[in-house]
Amino acid sequence: MIRTEQQGLHQSLLTALEARMETIISVVKKVEWIDPLFFYAAGKRLGFTERFYWSDTTQRVTIAGVGTAFTIADSSKQRFQNIRAVWDKCLQNMIVHRSSYEFGTGPLLFGGFAFDPLKPRTQLWAEYDDGVMWVPSYMVTLKDGEVWLTTNYVVHTTENAIDLQEKTEEMERKLLQQSKHPLVDAGLSFVWEEEVKPQEWIQSIPIVQEAMNVRDVSKVVLAREMRLRAKNHIDSAAVLQALRIGQPDCYIFALDYKGSCFLGATPERLIRKEADVFTSMCLAGSIGRGKTEQEDYENEEALLHDEKNRTEHAYVVDMIRSVMNALCDEVQIPYEPGLMKTKHLIHLHTPVQGKGDTHLLEMVERLHPTPALGGTPRDEALALIREHEVLDRGFYGAPIGWLDYEGNGEFAVGLRSGLIKGADVSLFAGCGIVSESDPSLEYEETKMKFKPMLTALGGYKL
Ligand SMILES: C=C(O[C@H]1C=CC=C(C(=O)O)[C@@H]1O)C(=O)O
Incomplete structure (x- = not known):
């Protein structure tokens, strides 16, 4: 890989063309402040069908990408390794014009993975591969108040360098100009909604508990779906x-x-890498927020001391600890869980940190799915989910995130999420089942987990 500030872009394009080398040439520059979400919305107006948006829990890094310069899709069992192998090859010839390295800028892969490639895919997720990551054509990164624009050229050997540069720079100008326009009011109203087979879902819990008992499975996460239809097309930018x-x-x-949009607001990090530091978290065990401060406090205390939730949480800690111990040094995990609060829920939370140089995609592969989404033991729990869950999870509950050209990046777990297809949207929510679980309480818990998406779809006017 070449990282350069001396050689001009035009020279890089010519060099690549002369060498008949198909390569990614990336230009990173600071631009005036714009909101990455406005950039995401502008991308659609300018005809880009593929887009992504990402902001982390502290809103330190917000990234939006439009267009696809280069896509790696893989539906084999080795999807993580195969995507990594193609990316590693791309890196060999890549040329990056930049003045300095900034986390989340420059050529990066953004995308996600299906929860379980062994579960047959339905029409719902037909357009998605089991693993798909792409380098956007244009991307903005807002980080600590500053904005970078990354433009990725893919040089095919037949192209003319001057035309390519002119066309690309013209589009950069249009995108930045259009990103000044505020979002349009979604004005969403829904004409129809249904919970998919709620009674069957409740009834499946004792059946799964029985099977867990027979097969010696301690925990299984069961999820379900809700469907809504809006009057008009749903604008993902407004929902975001x-x-x-x-x-x-x-x-x-x-x-x-490919015409559908998977989106959400998840509290759960799978893994983040910056330099040699890995951060992950264990998140499992839930209770609703209280209506008053006092009730909130009582709920916190109840959750912290609830045996069933502590057990559910401990399975996640054990599994993440064993992966981190196998692949990292200096692993730090507190003995007792703390709490994480979101608008609608309180969770048991244990932060995890370690150091090492394992490839980020290898960490993703080893961690996914943790018992927060799969169960314990993993393979047996996944088999039970395949047999009993009436849901095509697709990317729900699976790793969503990015990996940059320096090997840094971050993946979250795709929870509190939905899939928009035109005017239709499917929402997903699940919860950990252990032997003590009460089916009707678990049903109520999944209802709470639909709330973030439901509120965003209906409850907010711009
Ligand atoms: C499976 C979901 O949440 C997981 C993450 C946090 C708490 C969970 C729980 O308490 O069951 C779940 O493991 C979901 O939101 O759909």
């Missing part, structure tokens, strides 16, 4: 706006891909 206002403590993400 509502999510980032309504769920400020969460990752806000969207993958707008």
